[in-house]
Amino acid sequence: MAIEVFNRYESKYLLTDEQYAYFYNDLLKYMELDAYNKTHEYYSISNLYFDTPHDSLIRASLSKPKYKEKLRLRAYGVPEENAKVYLEIKKKVFGLVNKRRTALKLDEAYEFVSSGEMPDFANYMNKQVLEEIKYFLQIYDLEPKVYLAYERKALFDKNSRDLRITFDTNIRSRRYDLKLEQGDYGEPLVKDGRWLMEVKAEKTVPFWLSQLLSKHGLYRIGFSKYGNEFRYLVKRNNLNYQNGTELESESATDFNPVLEQEKTIKERERVLYA
DSSP states (O other): OOEEEEEEEEEEEEEEEEHHHHHHHHTTTEEEOOOGGSSOOEEEEEEEEEOOOOHHHHHHHOOOOOOOEEEEEEEEEOTTTTTTEEEEEEETTEEEEEEEEEEEEEHHHHHHHHHHHOOHHHHTTHHHHHHHHHHHHHHHOOOEEEEEEEEEEEESSSSOOTTTEEEEEEEEEEESSOGGGOOOOOEEEEEETEEEEEEEEEOOOOOOHHHHHHHHHHOOOOOOHHHHHHHHHHHHHHHOOOOHHHSSSSOOOOOOHHHHHHHHHHHHHHHHHO
């Protein structure tokens, strides 16, 4: 059975093609490819994010609270009508990410979110997570809002499964045809030649990884796929969104990792020497 409960810290980095190539090559000294990636260069992930009619969940998330949560439906590739998918609640509390998910058939997942009524229990489901999602659906009036897909390459620490690093590319989104089975097309969310790297660790990262990040001049950024898609939507449509701080940053399609790293360094210096 696939892992259904995750508790970990996540750090994100945006890399150019050149940065990715050099960093990935160094990583292979310490990490190995995920089982699927040993025979396939990438695997495709497609997600359907749910939110309220007024986008309450993503608006709250962008205000950078100490606690935030969201609900999404995930499939690997483009699912067929009765394919197994995963309905997930993802929460972040003081930097710790908690993800809980249950397997469902595609039509069961759609009906569950739409009606709020749990499907008849089957052995491929996680009953506790179903109960949690049911409660979540009682709190929020949710509807499908955005589709997000990307290609992923994943690696694990050779000595511990506690550390996982993923590289996502060709990140694309759409706010129409909001069904996973309708295909994995969409508009680019990040320019070609950009890689979103996520470091996922249950504890602190090993010293060798800290050294590699420093060697390659890589610094953490705040990057949420759904969050950046929403900010881009607000800017593009000139919507009345009352969070000026969030909207000051560049849209994801214009993101420059070198400039972002320079801003991060300056901010650190400001804190250290103020």
